[in-house]
Amino acid sequence: GESVGLHLPTLSVQEGDNSIINCAYSNSASDYFIWYKQESGKGPQFIIDIRSNMDKRQGQRVTVLLNKTVKHLSLQIAATQPGDSAVYFCAENWRDSSYKLIFGSGTRLLVRP
Amino acid sequence: EAGVTQSPTHLIKTRGQQATLRCSPISGHTSVYWYQQALGLGLQFLLWYDEGEERNRGNFPPRFSGRQFPNYSSELNVNALELEDSALYLCASSYNRGRGNQPQHFGDGTRLSIL
Numbered sequence: 593g594e595s596v597g598l599h600l601p602t603l604s605v606q607e608g609d610n611s612i613i614n615c616a617y618s619n620s621a622s623d624y625f626i627w628y629k630q631e632s633g634k635g636p637q638f639i640i641d642i643r644s645n646m647d648k649r650q651g652q653r654v655t656v657l658l659n660k661t662v663k664h665l666s667l668q669i670a671a672t673q674p675g676d677s678a679v680y681f682c683a684e685n686w687r688d689s690s691y692k693l694i695f696g697s698g699t700r701l702l703v704r705p
Numbered sequence: 706e707a708g709v710t711q712s713p714t715h716l717i718k719t720r721g722q723q724a725t726l727r728c729s730p731i732s733g734h735t736s737v738y739w740y741q742q743a744l745g746l747g748l749q750f751l752l753w754y755d756e757g758e759e760r761n762r763g764n765f766p767p768r769f770s771g772r773q774f775p776n777y778s779s780e781l782n783v784n785a786l787e788l789e790d791s792a793l794y795l796c797a798s799s800y801n802r803g804r805g806n807q808p809q810h811f812g813d814g815t816r817l818s819i820l
Contacts, residue, residue: 695748
């Protein structure tokens with residue numbers, strides 16, 4: 593397969609704090625990136641996307657930063673809530689005329705009350 | 706708006722059998738994607754269908770196949786099931802026509818267990 597092997601790092605934060613989840617993507621030719629949230633027993637839920645012609649995009653309580661120089665993507669969650677506890681995946685699309693997504697290994701976010 | 710729906714929720718098969726998984730995309734979406742999420746391996750791309758045609762497939766053997774129907778729903782078929790096929794199979798849909806990359810929206814998957 594093309595996805596990275598899963599070792600699932602964990603980020604533990606206090607409720608109300610800001611969270612930053614990082615992702616190193618694999619292909620310098622990738623031109624589209626998505627963050628997904630996956631709760632136990634459910635499919636991935638779209639959070640936010642960004643195209644390679646941007647370096648920052650904001651949504652509701654979330655911000656995605658893209659650094660193409662070092663092939664790094666981050667998701668910032670403001671005022672983290674217990675409902676934010678989940679596994680977060682970044683995904684990239686290789687510019688190869690296919691819309692398939694290549695997923696990162698995921699980060700588990702635990703929010704302490 | 707109804708999301709992506711998949712059936713069945715759970716499927717139990719034995720080695721050598723065949724499995725059929727079904728997916729209904731979000732209304733208006735023409736592309737359907739299948740991914741496999743095996744324990745400890747993350748999500749791996751399987752197949753992409755658009756306008757009834759297979760557009761791309763991942764690094765999986767030919768016993769993984771599927772099709773897309775005129776109403777854009779899709780089936781994933783897995784023949785000669787092996788123990789390592791046990792996984793969560795996720796379907797996603799998007800509408801890309803003339804719009805380039807668009808977010809893929811996922812269903813909650815079919816949990817396939819091979820005994």
